[in-house]
Amino acid sequence: MRRMSQAQARPRAGRWPLYAGGALLLLLAAFAVCEALGWPFLAAPMERWVGQALQRPVAFTDAQTSSAPVRIHLLGRIAVTAGYIRIGAPPWSQEPYMLLARDARLVLGYGDLWRASRGEPLRIRELRAGRLDGRIERLADGRASWQFGKATDAPDTSAQPTGVPSFGVLQVDSGGVNFHDALMVVDLVGTFSLTDGSQASAAQASSAPASSAQASNAQPKGLQFDANGTYRKLPVKVALKTIGVLPVLAEEAVVTPLPVTLDAVVGGARLTFNGTATDALNLTALKGRFTVQGPSLAAVGDPLGVTLPTTGPFRTQGLVAKQGVVWNVVAESLAIGASRVAGAFTYDPRPARPMLAGRLTGSKLVLADLGPAVGAQTSSDGAAKPAIAKEADTKQVSAKPGRVLPDRPFDLPALRAMDANVLVDIANLDLGSDILEPLKPLHTHLVLLDGVLTLRDIDARTGQGSLGGMLQLDGRAALALWTANLRWANVRLESWIHQTRANGAPPYITGNLNGQARVAGQGKSTAAILGSLHGGVRMFLLNGSISHLAVEAAGLDLAQGLGVLIKGDDALPIQCTVADLAAEQGVLRPRVLVLDTRDSTLWVDGSLSLATEAMDMRVVVTPKDFSPLALRTPVHLRGTFAQPSVSLEKGKLGAKLGAAALLSLLNPVAALIPLVDIGDSDDAKRGSAACQALSARIAANPLLPAPSKQVSK
Numbered sequence: 001m002r003r004m005s006q007a008q009a010r011p012r013a014g015r016w017p018l019y020a021g022g023a024l025l026l027l028l029a030a031f032a033v034c035e036a037l038g039w040p041f042l043a044a045p046m047e048r049w050v051g052q053a054l055q056r057p058v059a060f061t062d063a064q065t066s067s068a069p070v071r072i073h074l075l076g077r078i079a080v081t082a083g084y085i086r087i088g089a090p091p092w093s094q095e096p097y098m099l100l101a102r103d104a105r106l107v108l109g110y111g112d113l114w115r116a117s118r119g120e121p122l123r124i125r126e127l128r129a130g131r132l133d134g135r136i137e138r139l140a141d142g143r144a145s146w147q148f149g150k151a152t153d154a155p156d157t158s159a160q161p162t163g164v165p166s167f168g169v170l171q172v173d174s175g176g177v178n179f180h181d182a183l184m185v186v187d188l189v190g191t192f193s194l195t196d197g198s199q200a201s202a203a204q205a206s207s208a209p210a211s212s213a214q215a216s217n218a219q220p221k222g223l224q225f226d227a228n229g230t231y232r233k234l235p236v237k238v239a240l241k242t243i244g245v246l247p248v249l250a251e252e253a254v255v256t257p258l259p260v261t262l263d264a265v266v267g268g269a270r271l272t273f274n275g276t277a278t279d280a281l282n283l284t285a286l287k288g289r290f291t292v293q294g295p296s297l298a299a300v301g302d303p304l305g306v307t308l309p310t311t312g313p314f315r316t317q318g319l320v321a322k323q324g325v326v327w328n329v330v331a332e333s334l335a336i337g338a339s340r341v342a343g344a345f346t347y348d349p350r351p352a353r354p355m356l357a358g359r360l361t362g363s364k365l366v367l368a369d370l371g372p373a374v375g376a377q378t379s380s381d382g383a384a385k386p387a388i389a390k391e392a393d394t395k396q397v398s399a400k401p402g403r404v405l406p407d408r409p410f411d412l413p414a415l416r417a418m419d420a421n422v423l424v425d426i427a428n429l430d431l432g433s434d435i436l437e438p439l440k441p442l443h444t445h446l447v448l449l450d451g452v453l454t455l456r457d458i459d460a461r462t463g464q465g466s467l468g469g470m471l472q473l474d475g476r477a478a479l480a481l482w483t484a485n486l487r488w489a490n491v492r493l494e495s496w497i498h499q500t501r502a503n504g505a506p507p508y509i510t511g512n513l514n515g516q517a518r519v520a521g522q523g524k525s526t527a528a529i530l531g532s533l534h535g536g537v538r539m540f541l542l543n544g545s546i547s548h549l550a551v552e553a554a555g556l557d558l559a560q561g562l563g564v565l566i567k568g569d570d571a572l573p574i575q576c577t578v579a580d581l582a583a584e585q586g587v588l589r590p591r592v593l594v595l596d597t598r599d600s601t602l603w604v605d606g607s608l609s610l611a612t613e614a615m616d617m618r619v620v621v622t623p624k625d626f627s628p629l630a631l632r633t634p635v636h637l638r639g640t641f642a643q644p645s646v647s648l649e650k651g652k653l654g655a656k657l658g659a660a661a662l663l664s665l666l667n668p669v670a671a672l673i674p675l676v677d678i679g680d681s682d683d684a685k686r687g688s689a690a691c692q693a694l695s696a697r698i699a700a701n702p703l704l705p706a707p708s709k710q711v712s713k
Contacts, residue, residue, distance in 0.1 A: 038071030038081070046072055046080070053113040054122070054148040056098070057088035077125065078108045085129075090145055095135040095178075098145045103130030107168075116148045125168040132175035140182040179229075188236065190227030234267035242277075257285055269294030273320070286322035291315070297336070298414075312337045312369050325349055334362075337369035341426070353450070356420040360446075368432035405527035405613065405641070412451070412524075415475035420448035429460070437462050437496050451476040458486070463496025465489055465512065479522045482529045487516040493544070506571040511544020519583055531586040531611035541577035546597060548572040572597045576691035586611035596691040599623070606637075613641040 039046075043060050051058040060070045062084040073079040085106055087099040107126035116122040138144040146165050174193040179186065225240040243259045257276035264271045275288010293315040294300055316334040320327065327347040334341045341362025348355045424446055429439040439460040447454045453473045460467040469486035491513040499507035519535030522528075548570050576596040581588050586609060593604040606617035617637040639645040 035073055035075055038069070039074065040069060040071075042072050043070040046078070050078070050108070050113065051088075053117045054087070055117070056090065056148065057086075059086045059088075060084065062086075077110065078113070079126075080104075080106045082106075089135060090143070090147070092139070092143060093135075093137060093145055095137065095145070098135055100133045101127065101129040101131070104128060104132070119147070122146070122148050122165040123168070124165055124170075127167060128169070128171045129175070130173045132172045134175070134177040134179075136177060137180040138183055142183070177227075179227075185232045186229065186236075188227045188229035188238075190225060190229075190238070192223060192225040231266055235265070237265045239263045257287070260286075260288070267294070267299055269299045271300075275320070277322075284322070284324075286320065288320065289317070290320050291317040318342075329358075337366055338430075339365045339369045341365055343422075345422070351419070353417070353419045356418060356448075357422065359423045359425065361425045362427065364428045364430060365426045365442075366430040366432060368430075405530055405610070407525045407527040409524045410473075410475065410480055412475040412478075412480055415448065415453055415473070416451040418448065419450070420446060422446040424455075435498050437498070439467065463491040463493065463513075465491030465496070467491070479524060480529065481520065481522050483520040485516075485518050489514050493541075506545070506547065508547040508550055509544065510546075510571065511541040511574060511577070513539060513541055515539030515579070521586070533583045533586045533588075533610055535583050537579070537581040537583070537588075539577075539579040541574060541595075544574040544577060545571035546574055546595070548599070572599055578691055583610075594691045601691070615639060615641070615644060 047058050047060055060080060060082045071081040083103055085101045085104045086097050089095040089098045105126065105128045106124070109123065109125055112123040136145055172192065177190045179188040223242045227238040229236050241261045257278050260273070260275055260277045262271065262273040269292065271290065271292050273288055273290045275286065278285040292300055295313050297311045297314055314334065314336040316331050318332040319330040330344045331342050339362065341360060343358055343360040345356060345358030424442065424444045426442045427440065429442045431438060439462045441461060443459040445456040447456060451474070453475065455471040458467065458469050458471065465488060467486065467488045472483045474481040493513055494507040494510040515538050517537040519533050521530055521533040523532055574595060574597055579593045580591040582591050588608045588610065590605055595602040601622045603620045604617060608615050608617060615637055619635040636647045637644060638647065
């Protein structure tokens with residue numbers, strides 16, 4: 001009997017896998033049935049569970065209105081289809097909700113919810129809705145309504161930007177959004193709707209939300225987004241259109257690019273775009289043609305976070321492409337006033353300081369069109385304005401009343417906002433002067449690194465000669481430090497300086513000009529930098545000539561000047577010319593400034609202040625020949641840059657004229673005796689020898705030492 005019981009027990013004990021398998025099948029069948037029915041009894045628990053994960057109130061039903069039943073699917077992900085889905089605003093917000101969707105389908109991943117509960121950006125795999133309204137905001141302390149999880153009430157003190165939610169698919173029949181960002185100073189109110197294709201009515205969607213979503217998925221529609229508001233208190237208007245519904249972020253599959261058109265106005269700047277993209281929010285794989293126009297390049301750079309110079313009105317067009325977060329732009333044409341330039345650039349925002357790299361080319365660049373960048377003004381048509389015109393945005397004038405040098409402050413923080421590496425090749429740089437020949441061409445390497453703007457390897461041609469060297473503006477401190485090391489060689493003055501004269505008279509001055517300038521200055525504007533200038537400038541002239549009439553006029557040689565007028569002006573060969581100027585605290589003083597000809601030697605001394613724009617220069621002419629009628633006396637150039645004045649030294653001139661007046665009482669002919677100038681050949685020889693020695697010394701050692709004394713801050 002015992003053996004029999006044991007034999008009967010063995011089959012019963014071996015049946016437990018069958019029981020377990022049957023129970024599992026029952027559970028799977030129950031799960032399948034509930035999955036097919038949409039888990040109607042889990043709506044309230046699911047609201048609480050998702051709300052706890054997001055740390056926000058979440059509702060799938062509206063107690064005040066009747067809505068379609070909630071259907072939930074849990075296989076592999078959480079999918080909720082409901083006539084009403086609301087995600088609440090954070091506790092600090094005054095908004096009634098953050099996101100409100102009607103006739104919607106929401107798909108969330110389990111891992112996505114867990115990461116969101118830890119404060120990471122929320123990823124919504126799919127959101128489809130007949131109507132979607134958003135109230136999006138960020139406070140000045142960094143708290144944002146799109147931050148989920150714990151500690152969302154505390155200010156965001158991290159230096160990293162707050163990650164916004166991402167979407168696998170976002171498809172909406174119609175909707176609206178209110179966006180307020182205190183950090184970016186943005187306030188926008190936008191609407192979006194589908195522009196073509198059949199559109200299910202709200203009643204149809206309410207009665208059959210799932211089929212509505214399927215219909216939307218089967219028939220992609222074009223999207224139109226319109227927004228109005230302000231950016232940094234400037235009016236903003238945006239219109240975005242697509243043919244087909246773009247996913248907001250395609251993370252798992254390559255999406256076929258769809259046509260996109262964009263028309264945006266920020267302040268006075270306007271952007272139009274016609275091309276393709278795969279991402280409506282981040283503009284992934286953006287590619288197409290663009291046009292941009294506005295009152296200044298800076299007006300376009302500011303919204304993009306790109307440091308661009310302040311200019312006059314401009315218009316540009318070309319191609320743009322975005323790979324990831326890196327922008328590539330080919331500006332086929334850029335017109336700023338009379339300037340015509342082009343270029344190809346790459347903008348990478350990933351480094352700590354975004355990087356702009358590329359090449360700027362052009363047939364013509366007029367310096368006056370970049371006037372505001374160096375403190376000058378331009379009118380609405382790009383023409384230069386008077387120096388005292390008022391700058392509306394900074395309430396500063398380009399130059400103080402009665403002054404010439406620009407006094408508009410530099411935008412030093414903008415220099416620290418971005419790095420740049422740009423090669424510059426300009427065929428014609430117009431200096432904005434009718435007298436001076438343009439630089440044709442100009443090659444240089446623009447480098448902006450850590451707030452230091454440098455023009456390296458300057459190589460330019462003008463007047464059949466060359467100009468080279470380096471310019472640098474260091475904007476890291478409160479006061480900008482400007483340094484220049486320039487050299488020029490064989491610049492023919494008759495070509496560089498336009499000197500067309502009537503009746504075929506020769507140019508006032510000719511010759512090959514050579515020299516170097518090594519100077520530095522510090523300040524917040526061009527005027528302040530020049531007003532603190534220190535360093536030196538050296539120049540010498542080879543194979544030159546000067547107007548004979550100009551030399552006689554400088555020496556007040558009436559007789560010889562009259563003779564030149566009668567026979568006609570001629571070119572007087574220059575035997576030697578040397579200029580060695582020292583700059584200290586913005587005051588230029590000649591160490592040596594001499595011009596020697598066979599007729600006379602001219603010496604110049606005095607001072608020229610860049611700080612006060614005052615001049616006090618003295619020209620002394622030493623004659624080498626006899627003149628029967630001369631009023632030789634030093635000539636003074638005084639006054640200011642804006643109002644210069646020329647006068648004669650009254651002491652010597654008064655003595656000569658007084659003696660002539662007394663002698664005229666004896667005999668009118670005797671009155672000419674004090675005005676006779678026999679010349680001073682010995683003094684002239686000493687002057688010529690000194691000039692030749694100085695010229696030889698500078699030619700042998702033309703390099704100036706670097707400015708050694710720093711300007712006080």
